[in-house]
Amino acid sequence: MNTFEQLSQQEKNNLKQELDRRYESFRSKQLSLNMTRGVPAPEQLDLSNELLTCVTEHHYHSQKGVDCRNYGGVDGIPEAKELFAAYMEVATDEIVVAGNSSLNLMHDTFMRAMIKGVMKDEMPWSQQKDIKCICPAPGYDRHFSICDYLNIQMITVEMTDDGLNMDEIESLVANDEGIKGIWCVPKYSNPTGVTYTDEVVERLAAMKTKASDFRIFWDNAYAVHHLTDTPAQLMSILDACKRAGNPDRVYMFGSTAKITFAGAGVAVLAASEKNINWLRSQMIFQSIGPDKINQLRHVTFFKNIEGIHQLMKKHAQILKPKFDAVQTTLEKELGQKGIAQWTNPKGGYFTSINTPNGCAKKVVEMAKKAGVMLTPAGATYPYQKDPFDRNIRIAPSFPPKADIEKAIELLAICIQLAAIEN
Amino acid sequence: MNTFEQLSQQEKNNLKQELDRRYESFRSKQLSLNMTRGVPAPEQLDLSNELLTCVTEHHYHSQKGVDCRNYGGVDGIPEAKELFAAYMEVATDEIVVAGNSSLNLMHDTFMRAMIKGVMKDEMPWSQQKDIKCICPAPGYDRHFSICDYLNIQMITVEMTDDGLNMDEIESLVANDEGIKGIWCVPKYSNPTGVTYTDEVVERLAAMKTKASDFRIFWDNAYAVHHLTDTPAQLMSILDACKRAGNPDRVYMFGSTAKITFAGAGVAVLAASEKNINWLRSQMIFQSIGPDKINQLRHVTFFKNIEGIHQLMKKHAQILKPKFDAVQTTLEKELGQKGIAQWTNPKGGYFTSINTPNGCAKKVVEMAKKAGVMLTPAGATYPYQKDPFDRNIRIAPSFPPKADIEKAIELLAICIQLAAIEN
Numbered sequence: 001m002n003t004f005e006q007l008s009q010q011e012k013n014n015l016k017q018e019l020d021r022r023y024e025s026f027r028s029k030q031l032s033l034n035m036t037r038g039v040p041a042p043e044q045l046d047l048s049n050e051l052l053t054c055v056t057e058h059h060y061h062s063q064k065g066v067d068c069r070n071y072g073g074v075d076g077i078p079e080a081k082e083l084f085a086a087y088m089e090v091a092t093d094e095i096v097v098a099g100n101s102s103l104n105l106m107h108d109t110f111m112r113a114m115i116k117g118v119m120k121d122e123m124p125w126s127q128q129k130d131i132k133c134i135c136p137a138p139g140y141d142r143h144f145s146i147c148d149y150l151n152i153q154m155i156t157v158e159m160t161d162d163g164l165n166m167d168e169i170e171s172l173v174a175n176d177e178g179i180k181g182i183w184c185v186p187k188y189s190n191p192t193g194v195t196y197t198d199e200v201v202e203r204l205a206a207m208k209t210k211a212s213d214f215r216i217f218w219d220n221a222y223a224v225h226h227l228t229d230t231p232a233q234l235m236s237i238l239d240a241c242k243r244a245g246n247p248d249r250v251y252m253f254g255s256t257a258k259i260t261f262a263g264a265g266v267a268v269l270a271a272s273e274k275n276i277n278w279l280r281s282q283m284i285f286q287s288i289g290p291d292k293i294n295q296l297r298h299v300t301f302f303k304n305i306e307g308i309h310q311l312m313k314k315h316a317q318i319l320k321p322k323f324d325a326v327q328t329t330l331e332k333e334l335g336q337k338g339i340a341q342w343t344n345p346k347g348g349y350f351t352s353i354n355t356p357n358g359c360a361k362k363v364v365e366m367a368k369k370a371g372v373m374l375t376p377a378g379a380t381y382p383y384q385k386d387p388f389d390r391n392i393r394i395a396p397s398f399p400p401k402a403d404i405e406k407a408i409e410l411l412a413i414c415i416q417l418a419a420i421e422n
Numbered sequence: 423m424n425t426f427e428q429l430s431q432q433e434k435n436n437l438k439q440e441l442d443r444r445y446e447s448f449r450s451k452q453l454s455l456n457m458t459r460g461v462p463a464p465e466q467l468d469l470s471n472e473l474l475t476c477v478t479e480h481h482y483h484s485q486k487g488v489d490c491r492n493y494g495g496v497d498g499i500p501e502a503k504e505l506f507a508a509y510m511e512v513a514t515d516e517i518v519v520a521g522n523s524s525l526n527l528m529h530d531t532f533m534r535a536m537i538k539g540v541m542k543d544e545m546p547w548s549q550q551k552d553i554k555c556i557c558p559a560p561g562y563d564r565h566f567s568i569c570d571y572l573n574i575q576m577i578t579v580e581m582t583d584d585g586l587n588m589d590e591i592e593s594l595v596a597n598d599e600g601i602k603g604i605w606c607v608p609k610y611s612n613p614t615g616v617t618y619t620d621e622v623v624e625r626l627a628a629m630k631t632k633a634s635d636f637r638i639f640w641d642n643a644y645a646v647h648h649l650t651d652t653p654a655q656l657m658s659i660l661d662a663c664k665r666a667g668n669p670d671r672v673y674m675f676g677s678t679a680k681i682t683f684a685g686a687g688v689a690v691l692a693a694s695e696k697n698i699n700w701l702r703s704q705m706i707f708q709s710i711g712p713d714k715i716n717q718l719r720h721v722t723f724f725k726n727i728e729g730i731h732q733l734m735k736k737h738a739q740i741l742k743p744k745f746d747a748v749q750t751t752l753e754k755e756l757g758q759k760g761i762a763q764w765t766n767p768k769g770g771y772f773t774s775i776n777t778p779n780g781c782a783k784k785v786v787e788m789a790k791k792a793g794v795m796l797t798p799a800g801a802t803y804p805y806q807k808d809p810f811d812r813n814i815r816i817a818p819s820f821p822p823k824a825d826i827e828k829a830i831e832l833l834a835i836c837i838q839l840a841a842i843e844n
Contacts, residue, residue: 037493045491049479052715057471069467069683071459099521100713107708111533115548115572126537126548142707149707150537261491264715285564285571286529291522291713293474293686 003338004419016420019413023370026410031371033407038190038349039398040262040315047314048260054300055293068292074283075276080266080295086305087223088254088270089236095270096280099290102255102267106217107146109251109269112282113180113215114150119248119278122213125152125180134172134182136164138352138380138391140190143183143219147382154382155179163189163196166203173209181215187234188222191352191380191393193345195232205240205249216241216250222348223254224312227320232346238272247272256298258349259308259315266298322396325404326351333412339419342394351394352380353411358389359418366414372407425760426841438842441835445792448832453793455829460612460771461820462684462737469736470682476722477715490714496705497698502688502717508727509645510676510692511658517692518702521712524677524689528639529568531673531691534704535602535637536572541670541700544635547574547602556594556604558586560774560802560813562612565605565641569804576804577601585611585618588625595631603637609656610644613774613802613815615767617654627662627671638663638672644770645676646734649742654768660694669694678720680771681730681737688720744818747826748773755834761841762834764816773816774802775833781840782811788836794829 007015060068062077075081076097085092098105114126125131132153135144139159147154157168163186173179184204186196196204204216218237226232241249248271256265269279302308327344330353334340342353355363360377367374375393378384394411396404429437482490484499497503498519507514520527536548547553554575557566561581569576579590585608595601606626608618618626626638640659648654663671670693678687691701724730749766752775756762764775777785782799789796797815800806816833818826 039493042489042492045489046479048491049482052482053475053478056475057468060471060474067464067467069470069686070464071461071679071684073685101709101711104709108530111537115533115536142710145707149704257493261715262493263495263711264491264713282571285567287523287526288564289523289685291686291716293683294713294716 003336005338012420016417019417019420023366023410023413023417026370026413029371031406031410033371033399033403034373035395035399035404035407036373036375038258038395040258041318041398044315044318044397045261047311048301051260051297051301055297059300060293060296062292062296066292068296071288073289073292074287075280076290077292077295077299079299083299083302083305084254084266084268085270087308088220088252088268090238090252090270091273093273094238094276095268096276096283097290097295098267098269100257100263100265100267100294102219102221102253102257103142105267105269106143106219106253108286109217109279110146110150112279113213116282118213118215119274125213128178130178132176132179134169134179135382136183137382138191138393139183140185140219141379143217144382152180153178156382156387159189159192159194161194162200163194164200164204166200166207170203170207173207173211173214175210177210179209180211180213181217183217183219185219185221186237187220187232188225188345188348190221190348191350193343193348193350193352195234198235201235201237202240202244205237205246206244214249218250218252220252220254221258224308225258225315225349226312226347227316227323228346230346238270242272248275251275259311260298260301264294266295319397322399322401322404323351325401326394326396326408329405329408330412333409334415337416340415349395349397351396353392353394354388354390355392355415356390356419356422359415359422360386360389360392362418363411363414364392366417367411370410372410374411425758427760434842438839441839441842445788445832445835445839448792448835451793453828453832455793455821455825456795457817457821457826457829458795458797459820460680460817462680463740463820466737466740466819467683469733470723473682473719473723477719481722482715482718484714484718488714490718493710495711495714496709497702498712499714499717499721501721505721505724505727506676506688506690507692509730510642510674510690512660512674512692513695515695516660516698517690518698518705519712519717520689520691522679522685522687522689522716524641524643524675524679525564527689527691528565528641528675530708531639531701532568532572534701535635538704540635540637541696547635550600552600554598554601556591556601557804558605559804560613560808560815561605562607562641563801563806565639566804574602575600578804578809581611581614581616583616584622585616586622586626588622588629592625592629595629595633595636597632599632601631602633602635603639605639605641607641607643608659609642609654610647610767610770612643612770613772615765615770615772615774617656620657623657623659624662624666627659627668628666636671640672640674642674642676643680646730647680647737647771648734648769649738649745650768652768660692664694670697673697681733682720682723686716688717741819744821744823744826745773747823748816748818748830751827751830752834755831756837759838762837771817771819773818775814775816776810776812777814777837778841778844779810779812781837781844782808782814784840785833785836786814788839789833792832794832796833
């Protein structure tokens with residue numbers, strides 16, 4: 001097969017005619033497929049249905065006898081701390097087990113940094129001028145939204161195959177006191193699927209930052225969300241920070257949103273004991289405590305960390321065929337044509353595809369007109385501005401496999417049409 | 423019986439001897455009773471045990487077919503909005519149904535006001551100088567803590583029998599642009615048990631405030647928490663605000679913490695549609711949505727507002743004898759002695775008692791030494807400073823009746839001893 005570059009004008013015209021015909025055929029079918037967000041499928045949620053009824057009127061006490069129905073315990077019940085400390089690879093005094101949303105914990109951690117600073121002697125971010133956050137991109141739109149909401153200037157740093165361009169990042173943080181943080185999805189990254197190398201983790205932990213109140217926002221959303229039998233290994237950033245003499249540099253976040261129930265899971269924040277103490281000393285003003293019953297449900301359901309890993313294998317069985325369908329369809333439609341590059345993730349929730357520069361918006365628009373909703377082009381970049389207008393995030397978890405095949409076929413048609421028109 | 427004032431020195435000495443003897447007798451028993459917080463008793467929590475298992479693997483969809491296990495719906499499921507709109511006496515577009523903690527909603531509403539201001543065109547509170555909040559006292563310590571945390575200056579206004587000293591409040595807000603808010607527990611107030619009169623509600627709604635970004639934080643924590651068959655009536659503040667041309671003046675909060683489970687209930691925020699839209703436009707940065715499963719549990723359990731009222735009658739049956747025990751014991755020990763005034767609440771969670779001035783700290787300390795933990799003296803005032811050192815909050819909900827009788831007897835002994843020593 002020839003790449004698009006090698007095609008003659010006549011061949012291009014013929015191909016375009018054929019693609020137009022296929023596109024119109026899709027349009028006439030009036031599909032209504034939604035591939036916009038990384039949402040678990042119902043059959044994934046079914047895996048945790050036992051969670052709904054495993055705490056009963058005969059079992060609502062924690063192991064230490066705490067009545068989980070009642071008030072108290074701002075940082076979670078002890079057995080939940082134990083379970084999720086194992087999950088986050090930290091000690092039990094380095095974790096807070098909270099409500100149902102890790103985004104909530106991230107947002108609130110930013111809010112506290114704005115209002116109170118990241119530690120007792122540090123100035124609140126809101127009282128400092130021109131504060132900024134490094135946003136590796138393509139990345140997670142909801143991270144960027146928090147910065148945008150708080151008027152924190154975002155500095156886009158293009159993702160690499162290793163995850164991060166550490167040379168660029170080191171140079172930025174060494175020279176600008178206004179840079180207060182960096183967003184990271186270190187494992188099976190949203191959307192590129194990359195897992196940070198040990199070198200990247202160690203350089204993040206050790207790099208010199210001009211700001212003394214710099215923090216890494218480590219959203220380990222896909223820590224156990226493997227698609228293969230050879231899980232990616234991610235070095236512990238907290239350990240690396242401790243080794244580098246920067247123990248308080250990182251806030252780590254996680255949740256069971258994509259393990260148990262997306263809307264009714266348990267979220268956690270892990271960090272150095274000093275960070276946790278500082279944050280907990282403020283959390284007491286926010287709430288008398290999280291939903292302990294739901295924490296007890298999770299502990300009862302999982303029993304231990306092995307229970308989490310077992311469940312994740314069942315998730316993989318459901319997700320893998322869908323991710324494979326994306327690969328197969330993209331390969332079949334776009335392979336060897338030299339117009340698009342896409343990832344083949346070993347975990348997480350997304351496949352990321354780069355169209356020819358200047359085509360992503362057009363492609364998403366065309367797909368929409370034919371009934372397939374994709375994540376808006378640009379969403380994976382700060383300010384929704386993809387400098388190359390090329391990145392599209394594919395979220396194949398929710399739709400059935402047959403729908404994914406149709407949606408990706410249409411996507412491929414749109415990409416080819418846009419490439420020809422370009 | 424003589425009042426303390428009428429006693430001769432000899433009578434006082436004799437009484438003191440007798441009280442000392444009784445106090446020592448208590449000490450020797452080494453009690454360990456905790457009356458510090460308004461915490462539901464286990465038998466109250468038992469009333470809602472059905473909640474634990476009423477959502478099952480066969481029932482997790484909302485009426486409109488939303489899978490409550492999954493992501494989505496930042497402001498609550500429609501049927502929960504309906505139920506709690508009825509509870510808060512507002513329209514369904516005037517409410518957000520959230521997680522398990524109304525304190526969390528209050529805290530976050532303050533945080534948003536600090537960071538973003540209370541409306542699009544208003545300046546963030548954190549960018550204004552010397553901002554202040556009116557704190558009617560005695561009041562709820564966790565309200566005051568939020569102000570203290572945010573360095574918002576608190577202005578203490580002494581509570582009256584009607585609830586609020588409106589002359590003083592009107593004068594304050596009319597003349598100081600720095601006054602941005604007022605905390606209110608308008609029904610069965612914590613701790614005085616008072617319910618605001620219609621006049622107080624109307625004056626709050628209509629008063630001229632120098633600050634255009636003034637807000638009432640209306641913590642209606644005990645809206646349906648009656649102890650008698652003749653519930654107190656509270657005028658709708660939102661309606662009053664609308665009538666007065668200040669529809670956006672009030673944020674109202676409520677929760678099922680003291681209806682179903684204190685730690686695993688549902689919390690709500692109600693306000694004008696404009697306020698709700700402004701807040702919701704920010705909530706989307708904080709979370710993808712609350713725990714919808716727990717909202718569905720509550721709707722399934724209650725069915726409708728009548729279900730809530732029925733449940734509250736059962737709570738009253740448990741609580742009333744405890745509150746009666748407080749009254750009976752106080753009356754027996756302190757009645758006619760002219761040294762203490764206490765409330766006889768018709769609802770809510772507290773009895774409030776005023777000792778002779780300058781005695782509250784001493785009394786709480788003495789009770790502690792004899793094994794009864796009371797809410798720290800001063801806690802009911804901003805900065806933990808009761809200007810008269812006289813107010814003590816009694817929280818009789820949790821302990822068994824026999825323990826309450828012992829605790830209150832000891833409290834009365836301590837008050838008398840302190841009064842004599844004064």
